Amino acid sequence: MFTTSRRGFLQLSASSAAALTVGASLAGLTGCSKVPAAEGYRLLRSGDIEFLSALAPVILNKSYPGTLAAEAPVRLTKALDTLIGTLEDYSRSQLVQLLDVMQVAPIRAVMGAQWGSWSEASAEQIEAFLQDWKTSSIQLKRMGYGSLCKLLTMCWYSQPETFVSSGYPGAPKKIPA
Amino acid sequence: MQNNNQRQPDIPVVAGIPDPILEGIANGWKVREAIEVSDGSLIETDVIIIGTGAGGGTTAEILARAGLKVLMLEEGPLKSTNDFRMDEREAYRDLYQESAGRMSKDGAMSILQGRCVGGTTVINWTSSFRTPEPTLNYWSEEFGVEGFSSAEMAPWFEKMEQRLNVAPWQVQPNENNSVLARGATQLGIDWHVIPRNVSGCWNLGYCGTGCPTNAKQSMLVTTIPAALDNHSELVYSARAERLIMEGRKVLGVEVTALGHDNQPSGKRFVAKAPHVIMACGAINGPALLLRSKAPDPHKRIGKRTFFHPTTFCFAEFEQVIDPYYGAPQSIYSDHFQWLEVSGKVGYKLEVPPLQPGLTSVLLLGHGAQHFDDISKLPNLHAMIALLRDGFHPDSEGGSIELASDGTPIIDYEINDYLWDGVLRSWLTMAEIQFAAGAKAVRASHVDSPWFRSWEEAKAGISQLEFRSNAFTAGSAHCMGGLAMGEDQSRCLVDSHGKYHHLDNLYVFDGSAFPTSIGANPQLSIYGMACKQANKLLETIKASV
Numbered sequence: 001m002f003t004t005s006r007r008g009f010l011q012l013s014a015s016s017a018a019a020l021t022v023g024a025s026l027a028g029l030t031g032c033s034k035v036p037a038a039e040g041y042r043l044l045r046s047g048d049i050e051f052l053s054a055l056a057p058v059i060l061n062k063s064y065p066g067t068l069a070a071e072a073p074v075r076l077t078k079a080l081d082t083l084i085g086t087l088e089d090y091s092r093s094q095l096v097q098l099l100d101v102m103q104v105a106p107i108r109a110v111m112g113a114q115w116g117s118w119s120e121a122s123a124e125q126i127e128a129f130l131q132d133w134k135t136s137s138i139q140l141k142r143m144g145y146g147s148l149c150k151l152l153t154m155c156w157y158s159q160p161e162t163f164v165s166s167g168y169p170g171a172p173k174k175i176p177a
Numbered sequence: 178m179q180n181n182n183q184r185q186p187d188i189p190v191v192a193g194i195p196d197p198i199l200e201g202i203a204n205g206w207k208v209r210e211a212i213e214v215s216d217g218s219l220i221e222t223d224v225i226i227i228g229t230g231a232g233g234g235t236t237a238e239i240l241a242r243a244g245l246k247v248l249m250l251e252e253g254p255l256k257s258t259n260d261f262r263m264d265e266r267e268a269y270r271d272l273y274q275e276s277a278g279r280m281s282k283d284g285a286m287s288i289l290q291g292r293c294v295g296g297t298t299v300i301n302w303t304s305s306f307r308t309p310e311p312t313l314n315y316w317s318e319e320f321g322v323e324g325f326s327s328a329e330m331a332p333w334f335e336k337m338e339q340r341l342n343v344a345p346w347q348v349q350p351n352e353n354n355s356v357l358a359r360g361a362t363q364l365g366i367d368w369h370v371i372p373r374n375v376s377g378c379w380n381l382g383y384c385g386t387g388c389p390t391n392a393k394q395s396m397l398v399t400t401i402p403a404a405l406d407n408h409s410e411l412v413y414s415a416r417a418e419r420l421i422m423e424g425r426k427v428l429g430v431e432v433t434a435l436g437h438d439n440q441p442s443g444k445r446f447v448a449k450a451p452h453v454i455m456a457c458g459a460i461n462g463p464a465l466l467l468r469s470k471a472p473d474p475h476k477r478i479g480k481r482t483f484f485h486p487t488t489f490c491f492a493e494f495e496q497v498i499d500p501y502y503g504a505p506q507s508i509y510s511d512h513f514q515w516l517e518v519s520g521k522v523g524y525k526l527e528v529p530p531l532q533p534g535l536t537s538v539l540l541l542g543h544g545a546q547h548f549d550d551i552s553k554l555p556n557l558h559a560m561i562a563l564l565r566d567g568f569h570p571d572s573e574g575g576s577i578e579l580a581s582d583g584t585p586i587i588d589y590e591i592n593d594y595l596w597d598g599v600l601r602s603w604l605t606m607a608e609i610q611f612a613a614g615a616k617a618v619r620a621s622h623v624d625s626p627w628f629r630s631w632e633e634a635k636a637g638i639s640q641l642e643f644r645s646n647a648f649t650a651g652s653a654h655c656m657g658g659l660a661m662g663e664d665q666s667r668c669l670v671d672s673h674g675k676y677h678h679l680d681n682l683y684v685f686d687g688s689a690f691p692t693s694i695g696a697n698p699q700l701s702i703y704g705m706a707c708k709q710a711n712k713l714l715e716t717i718k719a720s721v
């Protein structure tokens with residue numbers, strides 16, 4: 001999908017603050033963001049789904065997959081797809097850039113994720129990656145961390161099947177007249 | 178630990194509630210979805226109102242009852258009582274801007290704002306305060322706003338309080354609110370009962386997902402039906418794309434019909450009227466004027482955009498709080514609000530309802546710690562501090578810019594002035610929570626541990642480091658961006674809400690506020706819109 005000379009790679013490493021935006025435009029040049037959405041999705045591509053599904057068990061911890069079991073990744077990523085699709089242009093493009101960057105291995109490595117593919121990364125590696133982004137001095141990483149955590153937890157804990165994790169007894173029943 | 182998951186609290190079944198919108202439509206109201214309007218057609222009317230929230234709804238009723246033909250344009254969908262099932266997923270998707278995921282430019286602030294017929298009044302938590310007197314005085318002194326003294330505004334507030342049944346909440350506050358009252362009492366901090374715009378409230382706790390019982394006196398069940406009963410028309414899923422202008426006159430509005438996916442359908446139509454009123458909020462309003470390239474000699478469109486930047490502090494209690502049930506906001510304290518009017522930032526203390534989706538976001542973070550926090554939900558309480566921005570030279574709020582597709586971007590930074598208030602507010606809230614008997618308290622900052630005592634919290638909170646995106650700064654109140662006042666170098670609309678640089682364009686909503694309010698803004702918007710709409714009516718009558 002993307003190859004780079006060693007020289008190009010080193011230039012990027014010199015300033016990882018710029019890597020997210022540079023990475024996004026490179027990802028765009030290599031056609032990464034041109035990849036069509038996965039079947040049944042409006043916006044997320046199969047690589048995004050792999051990425052978000054890899055993050056989910058680490059971010060959501062013991063609540064995941066919970067009673068949703070094998071259905072959990074689909075339920076979560078479909079909810080994310082809908083939510084991201086309703087964001088206005090600016091926020092949506094920022095998020096799509098972030099997702100693009102996470103698809104391009106060399107750029108991803110600069111941003112602290114050194115594995116070949118997201119499904120190969122261990123829970124410990126992903127945890128270390130998230131911790132790095134959470135406490136980073138680089139605003140873009142903190143923004144990425146905050147946005148990913150907010151979106152995933154919102155889409156997860158509003159699913160009735162997860163109420164058992166939060167102890168929320170649920171809303172009153174409504175019977176329309 | 179998965180606690181209380183077998184608990185079955187005694188909560189009522191909501192049944193037998195009529196849907197006044199479906200009934201009205203069945204009885205012949207003129208209500209259309211924008212894609213039903215023929216492509217390229219022209220609607221001519223007496224008055225166009227863009228936006229159907231607090232400002233638009235109030236204005237529509239007043240003008241329609243006076244006999245004017247009003248066209249209400251609303252970007253959001255039409256949802257009503259039967260749709261309100263107290264489900265966060267449906268509510269955020271159907272009733273909120275960007276599915277409740279609206280953020281500031283750097284992602285550091287989360288913005289809850291309505292996007293539906295009735296606007297934010299459909300999803301707010303019903304707190305109804307008159308504009309505080311020091312705020313009104315500040316507008317007069319700093320911006321030359323005329324006719325907005327406390328005494329001059331009182332009759333307008335009174336009128337709207339009667340219209341929307343505003344009264345202090347008579348029922349025992351829920352446990353989440355009681356924590357604020359109890360802790361404050363312990364510390365000698367004054368607190369009061371919140372006035373709410375409800376009629377026959379069931380005390381369920383789901384104001385934020387659309388009132389399922391029609392008790393909340395939102396625009397959806399009050400002023401909008403009244404306008405529709407009086408020969409007005411509502412077109413929803415209709416985005417005001419740009420104003421059509423000629424010289425100093427607005428001729429009409431170019432409207433994009435949105436499809437069911439909220440995206441432009443490709444269909445457009447034009448609405449024309451001698452009077453155009455903007456009531457489309459502090460984010461979309463300035464964006465509409467920027468897209469329209471409205472005259473703006475001092476480059477003030479979208480400047481002085483204000484939130485009440487809101488900080489959160491969580492507390493864990495031994496007893497069950499059930500923070501998702503019961504009237505969400507019934508107790509407040511202004512003890513720290515007016516210590517100085519234009520010095521250090523003041524703040525109002527309230528509590529938020531804690532349904533699980535929203536709570537998971539406010540708790541911040543991920544992994545084992547986050548799971549541990551959310552699994553305590555039934556025993557959690559949260560307090561919020563709403564920072565009063567806009568009263569100090571270092572307190573200019575944010576600004577609205579346009580993305581490449583013409584949609585708004587909200588640039589809003591927490592600067593040193595506000596950060597000082599953030600830290601002070603966390604300390605205040607933690608002290609009150611411990612005084613109320615909290616076992617542990619945690620500020621909504623990714624570095625904050627759970628503090629086990631007030632002494633521990635006092636030392637720990639002061640050490641929390643400022644990093645954008647590391648703490649929750651939310652807002653449910655969008656104000657400013659089209660400041661009202663007679664000082665034209667700083668203000669865009671005059672004291673009657675007329676746009677300074679156009680003859681027949683009016684702004685009757687929170688975007689005209691020259692500062693934040695220092696209180697939940699809905700009643701400030703109702704009172705102002707009521708006053709402005711009646712003035713406009715006088716002007717229209719005098720000219721015929």
